[in-house]
Amino acid sequence: MTAEASTPIGLPGGSYDPPHVRILSLVAAKWVSQPISVLAELGVADILAEGPQTPEELAETLGVHASSLRRCLRATTSVGVFTEHEDGRYGLTPMADSLRRDAPDSIRSWTLLLTKGPMWDSFGRLAETVRTGKPAFEVAHGATLFEHLDANPGFESLYETAMGELTSEVARELVPVIDLGSYERLVDVGGGDGVLLGTLLQHYPSAKGVLVERPAVIELARQRLADLGVADRVRLVAGDATKDIPADGDAYLIKNMLHCLDDGTALTVLRALREAGGNDAPLFVIESVVPPGNDFHWAKLIDVEMLADSDGRERTEGEWQELFSRAGFELERVVPATPPQSVLVARPVADRI
Incomplete structure (x- = not known):
């Protein structure tokens, strides 16, 4: 089988990866989105704005498991979000900088909106939407998106901040x-x-x-x-x-x-x-x-x-x-x-x- 020269939209792969590998790089997008979401939720980019740190230093500040944190950081470096220096410290890239709360073009809230809670859960029910036409959000949560927003102030705040x-x-x-x-x-x-x-x-x-x-x-x-x-x-x-x-x-x-x-x-x-x-x-x-x-x-x-x-x-x-x-x-x-x-x-x- 001849592989077509193409770069996938999801996980970066070689230009000549076979088609089944390129599809894998798309369907496995959660391998990227969830580590990014975890690091955004923890506020890692905000800490690294002061300068590079080791995972152990970050873990002590955040009160989390250092080895697990390192593995999430390493995963994101492979797609250009965060970078690992030769001395083992991690730092920001332009993409990671956009995860800071106070960045001019911050998308931290948007990242959390799409990768956690109601919006993430609803995508697991997308097949039912295709079968019936009923929005997956309603299938997953028993209410429309805007009904759910009105009933959940925390979600409402995150939603509006993300849109903002x-x-x-x-x-x-x-x-x-x-x-x-x-x-x-x-x-x-x-x-x-x-x-x-x-x-x-x-x-x-x-x-x-x-x-x-x-x-x-x-x-x-x-x-x-x-x-x-x-x-x-x-x-x-x-x-x-x-x-x-x-x-x-x-x-x-x-x-x-x-x-x-x-x-x-x-x-x-x-x-x-x-x-x-x-x-x-x-x-x-x-x-x-x-x-x-x-x-x-x-x-x-x-x-x-x-x-x-x-x-x-x-x-x-x-x-x-x-x-x-x-x-x-x-x-x-x-x-x-x-x-x-x-x-x-x-x-x-x-x-x-």
Whole structure:
């Protein structure tokens, strides 16, 4: 059998590994993700930010088993997360640095969200989703994702912090990508902890904002907006984003909420946005766009997360166009942002709701 030259997405392997070995490198991804998760939970990257240490030194600080810690560290060095020096001490790499709590582009909470507890458990039930169409999260936990969030404050906090980590990076990049400087009032629907709206308001000091979120999230947003120094310019609306949308916005933002929803519910939200904004207010949707063809794209994998978690989905540009059109919008353009995100700019079609 002739091996194809290819580098797998999962565990790095030789370019000429046979196909069955390359598949193994994909399905064995837990061998990488779980050691990374353990080290993130322990805060190893935070300690190593002060300088390299031996596993024994780390173990004494953390109160854990030194040999087990060493083995997890060694596993991550093979994929570029952490590095072992010749003297046996371990240190940070750029990837490991992103596991620090205070790193500018930290994904520590996101790492823990995907690799522990409810989100991890639900993926073991994905086959039942394929058989029945019922989200694996509901099969595993007997409740929808958002019902589970409302009932578990600790999970809710981790979820919103994780979403905020990814949003923070995108928010910083939006300013040069999309000019929002001409809008006096920005309405962020389903805006999580407020980092997107707050970051934009930092760049547009004359603008004001409105944030619509579930009641359980509003207090998190209040603190984040205060930390960003813009709380006095934001009105918080605790409510249902499918219907409680203020009608006084000059522009509307919605990030990574529509992909959590089936087409019918997403259409309801878009129609509510269209009605609230009237014939003038544009809509800026931050989501992934699934490209055609066989090439790798994160949206194709995130789509499986949506399949497992809820009735949501990632959508192609054509599917976004159709959804916007049914809601009374015209998709004006798609602007690439931080992968895998894009900004879909939609304009209301006059007198069509």
